[in-house]
Amino acid sequence: MTCSVHLYNPYKHGHINASKTQENEMSECDIQEIFSSVGKDYGFRSVTAAFSPENDLKVCWMRTGPTIDFWVSDYLESAPEDILESVAEAIYRKIRGSGDDSYPERVVEFLTSRDFAEENRGSYLQRKGGVSTDRIGRHQDLDASYRRLVRRGLVEREDDLVIGWVPLGIKKDVGNSSVLMRTALLNRRLDNPFMDDDLIDYCLFTQITFVQMGFYQDSRERRERLEELIGSYPHHERYESALRDMGLGNGEELSPEC
Numbered sequence: 001m002t003c004s005v006h007l008y009n010p011y012k013h014g015h016i017n018a019s020k021t022q023e024n025e026m027s028e029c030d031i032q033e034i035f036s037s038v039g040k041d042y043g044f045r046s047v048t049a050a051f052s053p054e055n056d057l058k059v060c061w062m063r064t065g066p067t068i069d070f071w072v073s074d075y076l077e078s079a080p081e082d083i084l085e086s087v088a089e090a091i092y093r094k095i096r097g098s099g100d101d102s103y104p105e106r107v108v109e110f111l112t113s114r115d116f117a118e119e120n121r122g123s124y125l126q127r128k129g130g131v132s133t134d135r136i137g138r139h140q141d142l143d144a145s146y147r148r149l150v151r152r153g154l155v156e157r158e159d160d161l162v163i164g165w166v167p168l169g170i171k172k173d174v175g176n177s178s179v180l181m182r183t184a185l186l187n188r189r190l191d192n193p194f195m196d197d198d199l200i201d202y203c204l205f206t207q208i209t210f211v212q213m214g215f216y217q218d219s220r221e222r223r224e225r226l227e228e229l230i231g232s233y234p235h236h237e238r239y240e241s242a243l244r245d246m247g248l249g250n251g252e253e254l255s256p257e258c
Helices: 028-040 081-096 105-111 114-128 142-151 197-212 219-231 236-245
Strands: 002-008 046-052 057-064 067-073 162-166 183-187
Touching: 028 046, 028 067, 028 081, 057 081, 067 081, 081 105, 114 162, 114 183, 142 162, 142 197, 183 197, 197 219, 197 236
Parallel strands: 046 067, 162 183
Antiparallel strands: 002 057, 057 067
16 A cells, blocks of 8 residues: 655656755664654554655655554655654554654654745755746746735745746646745746736735645644635635636645645
8 A cells, every 4th residue: 555645745846857965964873763663653663764756744654563664755754853753753654544644743843944945945946847937937027926915014024035937838827836845835837928917916825825824733624714814815716717718827725725
């Protein structure tokens, strides 16, 4: 049986193979030892664990009886031992269906730190492929849009927030953004001369709001809060209707996945 769990899945992602640099990173031996040691407490006698260049921050596993193999997102390569032990504990609890499988506060603090974002954002953006972090597109200026939203008090100004464009192919999502990596990326299809400023502002608002909401472990609570915030945007229904006419929408988190 092969399964995976997202530690936190920042919206929806594509699949690009890329490798992180290996400076000051935990060895494969260490991750193996941690998952093997914790696994014994949950009845797993044969455990393998290795880091894998995943696009998302997630842990995948394949299980056969008391044998289990793990592939752990390499975004965690530089995580301290106690963080990895806590992640392993939460994953095993989820697998066994025993107890609370949420992450301790120290894990949340590590994942939501500015240091974590700065260390991993380059690899994250590279793996997405085709991302432009230049706010000024061919036809639309996201920096001007951001300034308008800040001026209206609809979002907060954050110097480390990466705003840009991402090609989503046939996907119908307005954007593809990440809480942990602190990126707000709009679908490149919106960078066209027929978009008016008001609609661009609304689209960027949805992505920045998603990021600035911060980390939620409860997906239902996160979804309800996001829908509430986006629904409070002036003339929300008008803009949603315009996006539907374009064949676009706010993905599964409004019905969100992420």
